[in-house]
Each structure stands twice: as C-alpha cells, then as structure tokens.
Amino acid sequence: MGAMTRRSFVGLAAACAAGAAIGTAGVAFAGERELLRPPGGQDEARLLAACIKCDRCRSACPTGAVAVASVADGFVQARTPLLDFHKGYCDFCDACIAVCPTGALRPFDEATEKLGVAVVQKDRCLSYGQGCTVCEESCAFDALTFADGHPVVDGQRCNGCGQCEFECTALVYGTFAGGTRRGIVVVPPEMAASLGRTVVEDESDMEVAS
Numbered sequence: 001m002g003a004m005t006r007r008s009f010v011g012l013a014a015a016c017a018a019g020a021a022i023g024t025a026g027v028a029f030a031g032e033r034e035l036l037r038p039p040g041g042q043d044e045a046r047l048l049a050a051c052i053k054c055d056r057c058r059s060a061c062p063t064g065a066v067a068v069a070s071v072a073d074g075f076v077q078a079r080t081p082l083l084d085f086h087k088g089y090c091d092f093c094d095a096c097i098a099v100c101p102t103g104a105l106r107p108f109d110e111a112t113e114k115l116g117v118a119v120v121q122k123d124r125c126l127s128y129g130q131g132c133t134v135c136e137e138s139c140a141f142d143a144l145t146f147a148d149g150h151p152v153v154d155g156q157r158c159n160g161c162g163q164c165e166f167e168c169t170a171l172v173y174g175t176f177a178g179g180t181r182r183g184i185v186v187v188p189p190e191m192a193a194s195l196g197r198t199v200v201e202d203e204s205d206m207e208v209a210s
C-alpha cells in the first residue's frame with residue numbers, strides 16, 4: 001500500500017466516513033482550535049505526523065495533567081494528547097517524553113521553551129471583587145506577581161506549567177453559576193502571541209485572538 005500503511009488507510013477511511021456521517025454537525029476534519037500540548041509536542045505538524053495515539057503519555061503522567069483530544073477538536077487531532085490543568089499541572093518530570101515510542105514528544109527545556117502562557121480573565125478571577133489571592137504563591141518560575149490586589153503574569157517568564165490554573169478556585173465558585181472556566185488559564189503559545197497581553201476582560205477576547 002506504498003507510503004500509507006493499511007492501518008493508517010483504514011483509520012483515514014473511518015475518519016472520512018465518520019466525517020460524512022456527522023457532516024452538518026460542523027466538526028472539522030482538521031480542528032481549528034489550538035491545543036495545549038504536553039512538553040515536546042509544541043510543533044503541531046510534527047506531533048500529528050508522529051503520534052500514534054497510543055495513550056502512553058497520559059498513562060505515565062504522575063499529576064494527571066495529560067488528557068486526550070476529542071472528535072470535537074478535529075478528526076485528525078482526536079485521541080492525540082493535550083494538557084488539562086483542571087486535573088493537574090506539569091512539573092516537567094519528562095515521564096511523558098520518556099514513554100513516547102515515536103518521538104512525537106521530543107526533549108523539552110522548561111527554562112527556555114513554553115507549553116503556553118497564563119492569561120487572567122477578569123470576569124472569572126476572584127481577585128476582582130472577592131479579594132482572592134490563592135494563586136499568589138503558586139508560580140515556581142517567578143512569572144506571577146500581585147499588583148493592586150490582582151494577579152499579573154510576566155509573559156516572558158511564564159512557561160505555561162499550569163500550576164496557577166490548577167490551584168485557581170474560581171471554577172469551584174463558578175460551577176454554581178454554570179461556569180466551567182478558571183480565573184487564570186494557560187493558552188497555547190501561538191494564541192498568546194496573537195493576543196499580545198496576559199489580562200483579558202472575558203473569554204470572548206481570547207476567541208478573537210485564536
């Protein structure tokens with residue numbers, strides 16, 4: 001079957017069939033949403049080319065920070081690994097990189113590279129109104145300080161480890177009102193670059209940037 005293996009051909013055919021079946025549901029074959037990848041997976045084209053969706057990185061992560069993309073993220077991206085900082089944060093242990101059998105996750109230097117950048121959402125952050133300071137001590141990289149009672153992220157220093165998002169209490173309170181977001185969230189590097197700032201009024205500001 002040439003360059004395309006039987007397995008990949010069957011997978012592609014299945015994805016096409018599923019795409020045709022869903023069709024009007026608007027699920028993209030290649031997702032448009034930028035995904036937050038585990039360390040070493042920041043080159044999206046390289047990750048998608050090499051990842052065999054074996055799930056080993058998720059199983060290996062001791063903090064539970066690795067999750068998997070769904071069909072809603074695009075058929076190509078489905079079942080590839082992403083980071084979910086509602087479940088854990090990355091401490092750069094490199095366990096996911098070590099178990100990856102294909103090199104889809106390459107060596108990563110947390111001192112010079114970024115998983116993403118943390119962005120404060122003023123409509124969710126409880127420092128606006130309720131005086132919350134929970135995330136103040138969370139950052140191990142000196143990227144998060146408080147000024148006038150509110151968190152301020154240094155976009156240069158932040159490597160996107162997610163500890164601030166993991167510890168943020170806004171989701172707990174927000175859940176009562178149907179919210180699913182935290183007051184500080186890590187966004188992929190490309191989105192952070194197009195956003196150009198680390199404080200936004202609400203989530204719609206980030207949709208414009210993506």
Ligand code: SF4
Binds near residue numbers: 061089090092094
């Ligand atoms: S480096 Fe360690 S903590 Fe970070 S995502 Fe990989 S396995 Fe999880």
Ligand code: SF4
Binds near residue numbers: 055096101102103
């Ligand atoms: S361990 Fe590597 S090949 Fe397996 S799902 Fe994770 S990134 Fe993909």
Ligand code: SF4
Binds near residue numbers: 186
């Ligand atoms: S994601 Fe949060 S805790 Fe991690 S480096 Fe950035 S500001 Fe600090």
